[in-house]
Amino acid sequence: DAKTTQPTSMDCAEGRAANLPCNHSTISGNEYVYWYRQIHSQGPQYIIHGLKNNETNEMASLIITEDRKSSTLILPHATLRDTAVYYCITASNYQLIWGAGTKLIIKP
Amino acid sequence: NAGVTQTPKFRVLKTGQSMTLLCAQDMNHEYMYWYRQDPGMGLRLIHYSVGEGTTAKGEVPDGYNVSRLKKQNFLLGLESAAPSQTSVYFCASSYPIGQGMSSGANVLTFGAGSRLTVL
Numbered sequence: 001d002a003k004t005t006q007p008t009s010m011d012c013a014e015g016r017a018a019n020l021p022c023n024h025s026t027i028s029g030n031e032y033v034y035w036y037r038q039i040h041s042q043g044p045q046y047i048i049h050g051l052k053n054n055e056t057n058e059m060a061s062l063i064i065t066e067d068r069k070s071s072t073l074i075l076p077h078a079t080l081r082d083t084a085v086y087y088c089i090t091a092s093n094y095q096l097i098w099g100a101g102t103k104l105i106i107k108p
Numbered sequence: 109n110a111g112v113t114q115t116p117k118f119r120v121l122k123t124g125q126s127m128t129l130l131c132a133q134d135m136n137h138e139y140m141y142w143y144r145q146d147p148g149m150g151l152r153l154i155h156y157s158v159g160e161g162t163t164a165k166g167e168v169p170d171g172y173n174v175s176r177l178k179k180q181n182f183l184l185g186l187e188s189a190a191p192s193q194t195s196v197y198f199c200a201s202s203y204p205i206g207q208g209m210s211s212g213a214n215v216l217t218f219g220a221g222s223r224l225t226v227l
Contacts, residue, residue, distance in 0.1 A: 034215075043112075043198050043218030044151070087150060094139055094158065094202070094214050095166065098150030 004088045009103040018075040020102055022088030025069045031092040035073045037084040078106045110134055114199050114219035121189045121226045129184040129222050131199030139202045140182035144195040157182055189226045197222045
């Protein structure tokens, strides 16, 4: 079973920031937090990952709480093309366990 | 630079037939994976390989076999297809960031998927 908990679905207005939460209360010290997304039926796409510190790249920002039991993925200016299923995964090795993710719908 | 390429993209089989899915990557990645995804669900790991000539079982290995004879290729075989194997199959590859899995992250690059229907 997946070790993370995410809302089943979320809506966000185009141009606004999309904030996707993830709970991982059983995360261990050497486990990373990864975010991927899957647009329609395409192969999943890597977004960002982090261990302890907050991270930012050209796609998104990742905010990890100090106790590392939860995190938030932030898409700063959502567009219609960001409509996808977003997966939050924690793992310390190559066996990533995937949950059902959050269906994010960006509305015009 | 093609990344990860899967062939074929679509296939229809009859129960009991066999087939092989091919995954090729041109990124010199050490690790390769085969996942399956059923409707409305996340991905489940079938088999994986941490290097040429090595393979290992994932969460749902039954009914599948794999081979990694060359570093760039990872083959997934179905010896006797069953309707329960109707699914979308994704191949992925990765190279751990940092010095080994214990200290590094593992970022996967996925192929576009292969849709298999078993009648």
